[in-house]
Amino acid sequence: MLRITFAALFIFFQTLFSFAQHTNDSSRYTLRKLKLEEVNFVSSYYHQEGNNSAVTGGIGTEKLTDLGTTLDVKLSTYDSRKRKHTLIGEFGVDVYTSASSDKIDPYTISSASTSDVRVYPSITYSVTNDQKRTSYSIVGSVSTEYDYLSKGIGAGWSKLSKDKNREFAVKAQAFLDTWSVILPIELRSTNRRDKKEPRNSYSTSFTLSQIVSKRMQLLLLTDFAYQSGQLATLYHRTYFNNGSHQIENLPDQRFKFPVALRVHYFAGDRFILRSYYRYYQDSWGLQAHTFDIETPIKITPFFSLSPFYRYYTQQGVKYFAPYQEHSLDEVYYTSDYDLSTLSSQLMGMGIRLSPPGGILGISKANALELRYGHYTRSTGLTANTVAILIKIK
Secondary structure, eight states, rough: OOHHHHHHHHHHHHHHHHHOTTTTEEEEEEEOOOOEEEEEEEEEEEEESSOTTTTTOBBBBOEEEEEEEEEEEEEEEEOOOOOOEEEEEEEEEEEEEEGGGGGGGSSOSSSSSSHHHEEEEEEEEEEETTTTTEEEEEEEEEETTTTTTEEEEEEEEEEETTTTTTEEEEEEEEEEEEEOOOOOGGGOOOOOOOOEEEEEEEEEEEEEEEOOOSSSSEEEEEEEEEEOOOOOOTTTTBBTTTTEEEEOOOOSSEEEEEEEEEEEEEEEESSEEEEEEEEETTTSSOOOEEEEEEEEEETTTTTEEEEEEEEEEOOOOOBBBTOBBBBBTOOBBBOOOGSSSSEEEEEEEEEEEETOBBBTTTEEEEEEEEEEEEEEESSSSSEEEEEEEEEEO
């Protein structure tokens, strides 16, 4: 993955030099400076409470907190063909604590909860040709935590119509992941050696966006995704109706088929209606519907409010059953409530400031956004999240 990342950087800077020729003398080169277009800093805090932990077979605490921070930097330049080259680097860190993770091996944990750090850098390089109305991109990423390593690569292409009212885009991604095998303490073999299991994911997405009128924009999105490898989480317990228990067992393949529609409607100078619907189905039997609406309201030219609401409902996978309700003759089984039949609601508010003099007197800091969300689920899980975004441009 590092080879992919450095290759993208090499190609980018090589392109800058190769196309930065002086128009009057092909033997002379002029370095075209990189322009800092944008810097985004996002920090968020998330806390949840619940009593259906998969680690303990569908019962027990789901208490979890997460503090996440991401920083992305966008650089760009133009070559002699007037093509725009863009490089985006992103670095993210999540620090979280999970009380249920203590239950994997409670005899080795002395604190009230266990914690971990996830680090996930990525880099994206793209070239946009306004004359041909095309754009292509490549992205490389890495994500790592104590028991998991993910390496990702992707490529994309898009094409604008002649009137620039319609755009078609396609994107392909692959994530090659590795799990460290961690079993519940009582199910470990005394002669067990540390081993790793693969989990690979591949997806292709297609989007079609259309400007219907001055007030309305539509976007249609569909995905085809495939996963293979160790898809069950090996430290999740499953309890059977005779009192015995084993580790979660799920098929080693999964196909996913989501389709979504997004509609933006500009209702005058002060109101925007952003609506979203998504249908999802997979080969495990899970079916889901997502309805989302957000209505930014411009109070002044520099201050706006964005109330939002999301409703989600799903029919669970055919392999799910609650604590001690699985039978011994089942081949696949899980008591992870994320895969159960459920519904959830997320509601909250966003506040955006963009004063002409900048944020806190910093002229380049042209936007500050605060968002709060409250989440409830029919299984009893509740959560709250707060996020802050600072944009420098």
